[in-house]
Amino acid sequence: MTDRWRLAVVVGSVRRERIGDAVARWFVDVVRQDASPDVEVDVIDLAQLHLPADLGGGGDTELFAERIDRADAVVVVTPEYNRGYPGPLKTAIDSVLVPWNAKPIGFVAYGGVSGGSRAVEQLRPVFAELHAVTVQAVVTVPYAWDAIDADGVLRAPRAVSAAAAMLGQLTWWARALRDARTAVPYRA
Numbered sequence: 001m002t003d004r005w006r007l008a009v010v011v012g013s014v015r016r017e018r019i020g021d022a023v024a025r026w027f028v029d030v031v032r033q034d035a036s037p038d039v040e041v042d043v044i045d046l047a048q049l050h051l052p053a054d055l056g057g058g059g060d061t062e063l064f065a066e067r068i069d070r071a072d073a074v075v076v077v078t079p080e081y082n083r084g085y086p087g088p089l090k091t092a093i094d095s096v097l098v099p100w101n102a103k104p105i106g107f108v109a110y111g112g113v114s115g116g117s118r119a120v121e122q123l124r125p126v127f128a129e130l131h132a133v134t135v136q137a138v139v140t141v142p143y144a145w146d147a148i149d150a151d152g153v154l155r156a157p158r159a160v161s162a163a164a165a166m167l168g169q170l171t172w173w174a175r176a177l178r179d180a181r182t183a184v185p186y187r188a
């Protein structure tokens with residue numbers, strides 16, 4: 001079994017004036033510096049996908065399911081909205097079921113004083129219901145909007161060590177669960 005693994009990074013904010021894309025770009029840069037070349041990254045931007053809110057399938061649902069299915073681990077990049085996470089992110093999570101099973105999930109969160117941590121705590125039980133494993137280490141970026149420079153680049157040096165810790169945990173789970181799913185298919 002190769003050590004190379006696949007990471008899907010889901011950009012959970014679809015707001016027109018969002019900073020979520022800058023946060024995701026920052027995280028992907030950290031991944032490339034920390035884990036390259038062992039990890040292959042697929043950025044799944046929910047703003048680029050049509051996932052019907054009636055959960056009836058169609059649109060990009062199949063494509064989204066395939067991309068989550070292919071991933072050995074998923075990182076959800078989420079802002080905090082009213083102590084929760086964005087509605088379109090919940091629609092995306094609920095749109096596919098089996099591809100989440102026995103997958104490790106990490107979080108990169110951002111917001112005001114909480115750094116998005118309350119969004120993460122609401123996401124953990126959602127993923128538990130989907131038989132996914134959320135890793136303990138979380139990246140939080142408080143007042144992220146203040147850390148975006150004039151070129152739209154997030155400068156968050158203090159979050160780099162948290163990202164490395166989260167990636168370390170995710171790497172272990174990604175390989176362990178991939179090998180386990182290969183040995184014995186997971187039945188939810």
Ligand SMILES: Cc1cc2nc3c(=O)[nH]c(=O)nc-3n(C[C@H](O)[C@H](O)[C@H](O)COP(=O)(O)O)c2cc1C
Nearest residue numbers: 013015018019020079080081082083110111112113
């Ligand atoms: C509808 C809405 C609700 C928000 N509620 C919170 C909140 O409860 N806690 C917090 O820390 N920040 C809150 N914020 C601030 C956001 O976390 C911040 O604007 C962030 O940049 C939003 O991510 P985005 O720009 O990628 O959409 C809220 C922002 C919006 C738009």
